[in-house]
Every structure is written in C-alpha cells, then in structure tokens.
Amino acid sequence: MIRTPEEGAPPLTQHSPAGFFRDRTITELADRLRAGETSAVELTRAALRTIDELDGELNAFTAVDREGAVQAAEKADAELAEGLDRGPLHGIPVAVKDIIEVAGLPTAMGSAHFAEHVSTSDAECVRRLRTGGAVLVGKTTTHEFAFGPTGDSAHRGPSRNPHDTTRITGGSSGGSGAAVAAGMVPLALGTDTGGSVRIPAALCGVVGFKPAYGAISTDGVFPLAQSLDHVGVLARTPQDCRTGYRVLAGLRSTPSGESGETASIGWLDPGALHPTDPEITRIARAALDVDGLAVREVGIRDPDVVHRGFLGIQFSEAYANHAERVAEHPELFTDDVLDRLRQAARTAGWQHVRALAAREEWRREVHELLSEVDLLATPTTCVVATELGRREIPVDGTAADVRGALIGLTKPWNLAGVPAVSVPAGVLGGLPVGLQLVGRPGREDVLLAVAARIGG
Numbered sequence: 001m002i003r004t005p006e007e008g009a010p011p012l013t014q015h016s017p018a019g020f021f022r023d024r025t026i027t028e029l030a031d032r033l034r035a036g037e038t039s040a041v042e043l044t045r046a047a048l049r050t051i052d053e054l055d056g057e058l059n060a061f062t063a064v065d066r067e068g069a070v071q072a073a074e075k076a077d078a079e080l081a082e083g084l085d086r087g088p089l090h091g092i093p094v095a096v097k098d099i100i101e102v103a104g105l106p107t108a109m110g111s112a113h114f115a116e117h118v119s120t121s122d123a124e125c126v127r128r129l130r131t132g133g134a135v136l137v138g139k140t141t142t143h144e145f146a147f148g149p150t151g152d153s154a155h156r157g158p159s160r161n162p163h164d165t166t167r168i169t170g171g172s173s174g175g176s177g178a179a180v181a182a183g184m185v186p187l188a189l190g191t192d193t194g195g196s197v198r199i200p201a202a203l204c205g206v207v208g209f210k211p212a213y214g215a216i217s218t219d220g221v222f223p224l225a226q227s228l229d230h231v232g233v234l235a236r237t238p239q240d241c242r243t244g245y246r247v248l249a250g251l252r253s254t255p256s257g258e259s260g261e262t263a264s265i266g267w268l269d270p271g272a273l274h275p276t277d278p279e280i281t282r283i284a285r286a287a288l289d290v291d292g293l294a295v296r297e298v299g300i301r302d303p304d305v306v307h308r309g310f311l312g313i314q315f316s317e318a319y320a321n322h323a324e325r326v327a328e329h330p331e332l333f334t335d336d337v338l339d340r341l342r343q344a345a346r347t348a349g350w351q352h353v354r355a356l357a358a359r360e361e362w363r364r365e366v367h368e369l370l371s372e373v374d375l376l377a378t379p380t381t382c383v384v385a386t387e388l389g390r391r392e393i394p395v396d397g398t399a400a401d402v403r404g405a406l407i408g409l410t411k412p413w414n415l416a417g418v419p420a421v422s423v424p425a426g427v428l429g430g431l432p433v434g435l436q437l438v439g440r441p442g443r444e445d446v447l448l449a450v451a452a453r454i455g456g
Helices: 026-034 040-058 066-081 124-131 174-181 198-204 238-249 278-286 303-328 335-344 349-372 402-407 411-416 444-455
Strands: 061-065 093-097 135-140 187-192 207-210 230-235 263-268 293-298 375-379 392-395 398-401 420-428 431-438
Touching: 026 040, 026 238, 040 061, 040 066, 040 093, 040 135, 040 174, 061 066, 061 174, 066 135, 093 124, 093 174, 124 135, 124 187, 124 238, 135 174, 174 187, 174 198, 174 230, 187 207, 187 238, 198 207, 198 230, 198 420, 198 431, 207 238, 207 444, 230 238, 238 420, 238 444, 263 349, 263 444, 278 375, 278 420, 278 431, 303 335, 303 349, 303 411, 349 375, 349 411, 375 444, 392 402, 398 402, 420 444, 431 444
Parallel strands: 093 135, 093 187, 263 293, 263 375
Antiparallel strands: 061 135, 187 230, 207 230, 207 420, 375 431, 392 398, 420 431
C-alpha cells in the first residue's frame, strides 16, 4: 500500500521532463473533470506515475498511498457521476507534509523519534480536504520536526531542489515545494512557523501562501511553536492557492471577485531586516513594475523588535515541545536540530516575556503600515537555493548564516500573524527568486489577485 523512497525510482537529472502537473492548474483540471475529458482515477494514476519517475532523487515523498489514493479517486468519480460535486478540489490529487496526521499513514515528523509512528486519525485540515473530495496521494518530506528553513536535515534524508538536485528546497515544507515544482501534484499542504511554506515556494519556483494566524486549524499538526504555527498551501498559481485555502479554511461565501488591477504597495528595504543579495532585491523589486500598482518606499522603526520577538517566542515554545526528548533521547535527533534545541534551552524566562511585548509592538506597527497601503512587499528570501548542507554564505559582502538569510524576510509576518504569499519573480544563476507580498487579514482576495498579476 505504501511506497517509501528507498524502493526505487529512476534518477532525476536537471534535464528530466517536467512532471504531469507542471503546467496544469487546478481550475483547468476541475473543468476537464466536469466535462468528462478526464477522471479522478486518471489524474491520480498520473500523480503516482510521476512520483515513480521523479522522486527517486528528489526525495519529496516519505510515503505514497497507492491503494488508498486510487480508492478515493474511484469514489470521487462515482460521486461526480451521481451528481454529487464536493467543490473545486473534488478529484484533485494532493500531498500533505509529514508533520500533519493522516489516518493510516506514517507521520514521522522527519525524525527517528517517530520513525514507526502511524497516524490513527486525520488532522482537521486533512478532514476538510477529504470532505472537499480531494485525493490524498501521500506524505511529503519535512525538516526534522519542521525546525529548520533549509529542508536538508531529516531522518530519511533531505528533499532536493528540482532546478538543481545538489541544492536545498528550502524548508521546512521542502518536500511539498519539490512535489509541486516537479509536477508530481498540483497542490500540497505545508506548515509555516517562520517561513516554511514561502521559503520552499521561493527556492523551488512555485507559489506558497501562508494565511492569517488561525485561519486554518492546526488540530492534528505536530507543533513547532504554537503561537507562530500556520497551515499553508503550495501550488503553481496564486489562484490555485486561493482554491486550496478556501477549502481548508471552510469558506463557503462567494469570493470577492477582486482583480488586483489597482493596489498600493509599500516596498520594504530588505536590508533593514537582513543582508540581502542585491540582485535578488533588484529582481523582486522589478517584478512589481506592473500597470496599476503604485509602489512607494516604506520603513520600519526598529528591526530588532522583530528579531527579538520571533526568536524569544519560537525558541521558548519549541523547547517546551521537545524538552523531554532532548533529555531522554538526544541521540535520536539530527545534529542540526539538536543543536538548535540546545540553543533554545538557554532562552530565559525574562527573554520570553520581552519577546511577547515585542510581538505586540510589531503587530501595532504592521497594522499602521497596512492602514497606509494595501500590501507590503519584500523579496521572499535573501539568497537563492544554497548547496545541501551549507550553513554559511556570503551575502552582500557579509558572512551570513544560511538559516538567517532564509527566514530573515519571512518571519516578521508570522510574528504579526498576517497573510503572506511568495510568487516567482525571476531567476538568478538559473535558480528561482521569490517576491513576497503581505496583506491584512480579511483582504486575502486582494493579496492573491495582485499576486496573480505578478507571478500567476
């Protein structure tokens, strides 16, 4: 029933053909399903075949549920034939990050601690996918316990970037990013605590959407830092992300119809938050040169508020979730994550208290900024995908920690709890560059409509 990556698939090269879903949108697939031009079974078998062809080297999947996926697809086809249409994801293959519980499938969290764990129930977001008729094909690779933005530190090995398999996907939802970028599935679930949906989206050249905090239930999702954790989606287009988001958030009202023809954009100098490759800044800023978008420079008062708030909260909550495992079985962690947890253990109570105050200060400032403009914009990451295992890189003449360069521009919006999306902005040295747009809760249609005009 379940295929694991070791069981073999032909190796992927940089010149391999694109996967079946590489250039197919959910909207197109849904239309073809309802027109009788394809079936859920055909789409599911295409997903399974593409995984077999491409995943041997990418390691995007930790488990593939062949039997369960085909049975779900047969049910989806039968329901459509009987006139039961569950919505825009009915019959669409979807992958789920391996810190999200899926009944009957392994949920290892990328860790030896849970190497034998099989879920007995669905997370709430998975239940909503099934209720919406989606076909779950398998679980995707995560950085161990989702505690890392590189995606290359996990018990079962790293996920690899489809654009260059010697490089990271970004993390922690790296398998989901690779699966969508390679065309294995048209939609994948990820989680995002400091950028873990948007970072792999940017580095793999797809779209990643993190909604407002609490918009999608995290019940049944293994926590990294509960007050920063978000469930998000990765897809080929912003429209497809919106489709997945609406199903997961249980939104039944008609979308606003916002076209994104006009919007005011506040450009934040990324260097104020973290040293950034000047070429990435140039590419991301140029992507905003679209008719109808009025862009102006905006600034933030004290970047240290962001860094202090995020680190104090994430480290305190992450260590609280793992203290017993660190004490009793440290040998089961990857070195990368164990080192970070031991660093987190040194966070003092007073630092956490000050971090909570810093978060409130930052939220007030973000509210002020988004009262002046419709959206904020930055590059998504400060660097393109680095080599697997690399932990230091020069950025604009400064030696930088790779992890900091990946989350430096994404973590502010987890701290603020506002929706944010990464869209492809261009390429640098053959590797994707992402543009990040940030909006107000309740204005997701504007955010994603503008994103579609830029990177859709």
